[in-house]
Each structure stands twice: as structure tokens, then as C-alpha cells.
Amino acid sequence: MVAACRASLPALSATIVPLSSPVSSMSRSSFRSASRRTSRKPRTREQLLPLPASKVRALSLEHHLALTALRGGHGSVEQMSVLLKVVYLVYFMAQAVHDPVDPGLLRTAEAALQCCGLRGHHQGCWTLSEADHDVLAQVLTLHDGQLGALPSFRYADGWARIHAFLASDAQSPLPDPADA
Numbered sequence: 001m002v003a004a005c006r007a008s009l010p011a012l013s014a015t016i017v018p019l020s021s022p023v024s025s026m027s028r029s030s031f032r033s034a035s036r037r038t039s040r041k042p043r044t045r046e047q048l049l050p051l052p053a054s055k056v057r058a059l060s061l062e063h064h065l066a067l068t069a070l071r072g073g074h075g076s077v078e079q080m081s082v083l084l085k086v087v088y089l090v091y092f093m094a095q096a097v098h099d100p101v102d103p104g105l106l107r108t109a110e111a112a113l114q115c116c117g118l119r120g121h122h123q124g125c126w127t128l129s130e131a132d133h134d135v136l137a138q139v140l141t142l143h144d145g146q147l148g149a150l151p152s153f154r155y156a157d158g159w160a161r162i163h164a165f166l167a168s169d170a171q172s173p174l175p176d177p178a179d180a
Helices: 002-014 028-038 053-071 077-096 103-123 130-149 152-167
Strands: none
Touching (some): 053 077, 053 130, 077 103, 077 130, 077 152, 130 152
């Protein structure tokens, strides 16, 4: 692959426009304005700041209450769904900022919630084991940190990716262990 890229360099250098060509007579401002038209709309101040502390607390409370309800045997599909979305948000938000998150931890959390869902569907028992609770507690701790530190547009982008995943036929947005 590298050899093929290097072999194409001489051909590419022949297509480079010399500085004395008519293209170089364009002003710098016309290049800038052309690039502005194709670039994204600038983010607002609110999008660049982390979520408001009150919103972070409310989300964190919702997530931790869902975990507590499932651990205590008082959960339902709604609590399982909340936690599964958190697992995916952790992955999407970490991936967006190139933050190393243990994919094994996220896959274990996803599997725990899938087992909980199957148990709930077949037996009506929406519970988590102690080990599953501990794994999900680690994921919630990671997500609490993300919510408090990352710009709010990362949270919104994560939700957009969740909606795209839900509209797809994919079984999971997490990377396959064979690909790791």
C-alpha cells in the first residue's frame, strides 16, 4: 500500500499548478471565502461549553436510578434501555475525541443488558447480577465524567449517532472483538 502511494507521487507532482499560473492570481480572500462556503456553520458558545451542571446532575441521576432499579429487581425495559443508550453514548463520545475507552468493558456492559432484556422478556424479571451492576457502574462513572467535561455538541452528536444506529440493521455499534 505504501509503495503504491509512493509510486503515484511523481504523477501527482506533474498535476500541481505552478505559482505563476492564472490560478495563483486569485486573491487569498477569494480562497478563504470559498472555503467558508463549504465549511460547517460555526458552533455556538453553548455548543462549545459542557452541558449545564443542572442538566449533568439530572442525567446522572436518571442513569444511576435506572441502574439501582435494575439491581434491586424493580426495573423494566425502560431502565434497561436508558442504560444501553448510555453504553453507546460512552462509546460514541469517546470515539469522537479519540479518548481510549476499554471496548471490552463496553461489550461486557452491553452483553449484561442484553441478558437482562432476555430475562425480562421471557421471565418478567428485570434484574442485574452483582458483577453486571459493577460493570455498569464503571460505565456510568465514565459517562458522568464525559458529561461534565466534553462540549455539549459531543453529547448531541452522540445522540445523532444513536438514532442512526437505531435506524440501521446493525446489531451493535460497538466494534467487533475480532477487529480489535
